[in-house]
Amino acid sequence: MKRVDGRKPTEIRPVEMKVGVVKNADGSALVRFGNTEAIAAVYGPKELHPKHLQDNEKAILKCTYMMAPFSTTERNKPGPSRRSIEISKVIKEAIEPALFLEEYPRASIDVYILVTQANAGTRTAGINAASLALADAGIPMRDLVSAIAAGKIEGEYVIDLNGDEEKVTLADIPLAYMPREGKITLLQMDGNLPKEDVKNIIKLAIDTCKKLYEMQKKVLKEKWLKEGVE
Amino acid sequence: MNIQNRYMMDLINKGTRLDNRGLDEYRKITIKSGVIAQAEGSSMVSIGDTKVLVGIKMDVGEPFPDTPNEGILIVNAELYPMASSSFELGPPDENSIELARIVDRGIREGKAIDMEKLCIEEGEKVWIIFVDIQPINHDGNLIDASAMAAISALLNTKMPKYEDGSVIYEEKKKKLPVKDIIAMTTFINIGDKVLVDPTIEEENIMDSRVSIATSQNGNICAIQKGGMHGIKPGTIEKIFDKAVERGEEIRKIIKSNV
Numbered sequence: 028m029k030r031v032d033g034r035k036p037t038e039i040r041p042v043e044m045k046v047g048v049v050k051n052a053d054g055s056a057l058v059r060f061g062n063t064e065a066i067a068a069v070y071g072p073k074e075l076h077p078k079h080l081q082d083n084e085k086a087i088l089k090c091t092y093m094m095a096p097f098s099t100t101e102r103n104k105p106g107p108s109r110r111s112i113e114i115s116k117v118i119k120e121a122i123e124p125a126l127f128l129e130e131y132p133r134a135s136i137d138v139y140i141l142v143t144q145a146n147a148g149t150r151t152a153g154i155n156a157a158s159l160a161l162a163d164a165g166i167p168m169r170d171l172v173s174a175i176a177a178g179k180i181e182g183e184y185v186i187d188l189n190g191d192e193e194k195v196t197l198a199d200i201p202l203a204y205m206p207r208e209g210k211i212t213l214l215q216m217d218g219n220l221p222k223e224d225v226k227n228i229i230k231l232a233i234d235t236c237k238k239l240y241e242m243q244k245k246v247l248k249e250k251w252l253k254e255g256v257e
Numbered sequence: 258m259n260i261q262n263r264y265m266m267d268l269i270n271k272g273t274r275l276d277n278r279g280l281d282e283y284r285k286i287t288i289k290s291g292v293i294a295q296a297e298g299s300s301m302v303s304i305g306d307t308k309v310l311v312g313i314k315m316d317v318g319e320p321f322p323d324t325p326n327e328g329i330l331i332v333n334a335e336l337y338p339m340a341s342s343s344f345e346l347g348p349p350d351e352n353s354i355e356l357a358r359i360v361d362r363g364i365r366e367g368k369a370i371d372m373e374k375l376c377i378e379e380g381e382k383v384w385i386i387f388v389d390i391q392p393i394n395h396d397g398n399l400i401d402a403s404a405m406a407a408i409s410a411l412l413n414t415k416m417p418k419y420e421d422g423s424v425i426y427e428e429k430k431k432k433l434p435v436k437d438i439i440a441m442t443t444f445i446n447i448g449d450k451v452l453v454d455p456t457i458e459e460e461n462i463m464d465s466r467v468s469i470a471t472s473q474n475g476n477i478c479a480i481q482k483g484g485m486h487g488i489k490p491g492t493i494e495k496i497f498d499k500a501v502e503r504g505e506e507i508r509k510i511i512k513s514n515v
Binding site: 048049050051052062066068070091093095096097098099100101102105106137139141143144145146 | 293294295296299306308310312313314316333335337338339340341342346348387389391393394395396426
């Protein structure tokens with residue numbers, strides 16, 4: 028089967044990963060899959076205000092996912108939407124397992140994700156970027172989080188759906204995974220498929236996350252090596 | 258006054274700045290256009306460590322009753338906390354509204370876009386241009402960076418096709434009718450000193466700020482004064498001369514990146 032953009036079923040789009048793209052932030056990253064691009068910036072850990080929101084046991088992780096108005100074919104109305112609020116929540120839950128929040132009582136860690144180009148897979152691009160940004164900020168982590176969406180089109184399992192494929196896939200399954208821990212931290216599904224198919228799609232997504240994990244490690248290592256020399 | 262601010266004041270009084278620039282020295286500018294596949298036009302502008310992304314989206318709608326044969330320009334700025342810890346989540350505040358309106362006024366008053374060419378059917382259908390300003394990193398002088406990114410993005414814009422009552426975003430051919438390249442130059446006053454291209458630290462201690470938009474023929478087409486102090490008329494006059502001069506240089510930089 029040939030895909031609309033000429034990829035093989037198990038082939039991801041051209042990926043670009045960069046860290047340190049937002050200078051004001053404590054950590055930041057840009058992740059691009061073809062025409063899907065997300066930037067993440069991390070501020071913290073810092074003292075949480077107002078004080079009554081502080082947790083004496085651990086830091087509070089705040090995640091915000093937002094789409095730039097020009098990131099979609101038809102202009103996306105600025106500001107939060109029901110969709111972006113839900114995605115912010117699941118991204119937070121995808122990332123929090125990787126952090127030692129108990130190390131920072133009374134603090135907050137703020138993660139801001141901005142989708143600059145949307146062509147499907149924006150939440151997973153956002154998670155990859157957020158995970159890199161947290162590591163870039165030097166925040167201790169159990170593991171990096173890698174994420175990708177997969178589905179099934181014309182009888183074949185396909186990874187990293189693009190915007191055209193998202194419309195025709197029998198299911199859209201975004202997944203986030205901590206490879207070293209071997210744990211899934213985000214799993215959603217839209218669609219209708221027998222459970223065997225879903226299992227196979229999850230396997231494919233996990234295999235791809237392992238590859239993305241290596242790319243994430245590489246870009247972080249390059250950054251640290253470069254800074255070490257400077 | 259804290260120790261850094263006092264040190265900055267001492268430097269400024271000696272004619273230099275924290276980053277070793279002279280008072281009328283600008284930071285390095287880079288412009289990258291056509292960076293957003295989904296947008297009709299786009300541009301990322303860096304001035305030093307300040308980074309602003311502007312995307313242009315177009316749609317078709319009803320014209321305003323007082324301008325039935327002209328297109329509509331809508332400028333919006335989102336000060337997302339990603340770009341600075343001084344920004345807060347929530348609906349647009351006075352700073353983001355002012356930023357958008359300054360850029361809007363420069364483009365509108367400078368007649369940068371031939372609005373009549375954006376009329377499809379008089380009184381019924383015209384093109385709407387959305388200019389969305391999205392700062393990525395704020396290290397001062399957002400106004401100049403936003404204006405430069407906006408005009409660069411407009412120059413980069415290809416209009417979608419309009420057929421049988423619907424906009425076909427997949428087919429973009431015609432260039433947006435841009436008539437003039439507007440240049441924005443912002444000055445800040447600290448004591449009796451005038452500084453160009455301020456960083457965030459400098460903006461934090463400024464007395465006042467003046468932004469001036471100029472058009473290709475050297476006219477001034479928009480002015481905005483900000484800040485809590487007054488400015489002497491003599492200072493304003495000098496600023497005008499400098500703004501017109503700098504406008505020429507900015508236009509060269511923009512043109513060389515189209």
